[in-house]
């Protein structure tokens with residue numbers, strides 16, 4: 001069965017998928033943006049597991065309970081802070097998508113939802129981020145038939161337009 005990529009414009013915390021991905025920070029300490037929204041809606045069990053894990057380096061991904069959320073698990077990945085583009089930002093962003101998908105496959109999951117990693121507080125240019133996200137997910141899906149559905153959750157108009165143009 002071939003996989004599908006969908007663009008949706010919703011609060012990621014409300015999605016009933018196997019895994020939602022969090023754009024976390026290296027300390028897994030929660031914060032603003034999508035990270036804050038996930039911890040707020042999911043409750044304290046998510047932070048308890050994050051504390052036990054400790055640090056997650058940029059480009060890597062870890063998995064925790066989803067607490068009270070409708071998703072089965074939360075995959076926390078740490079996007080790069082945009083620093084001009086010559087600090088391996090693109091490689092790290094691609095790794096976020098690849099490692100999150102691989103974790104989902106390892107869990108036997110078939111549906112996963114991504115926020116627009118690094119395009120908020122971390123200031124990654126949105127068009128470049130969208131290109132890397134789409135290219136990386138498509139390449140992964142070509143080599144892997146365990147995932148049925150990947151959702152790109154576009155929380156703002158600009159990202160939604162960019163993803164619609166690029167997909």
Ligand code: ADP
Nearest residue numbers: 011012023033034037116118119120121122155
């Ligand atoms: P980063 O630090 O990786 O830039 P942010 O949370 O600041 O992470 O932003 C990442 C993206 O998540 C932004 O495009 C932002 O609009 C989006 N976002 C914020 N809240 C939510 C939410 N509840 N559901 C989905 N996306 C969200």
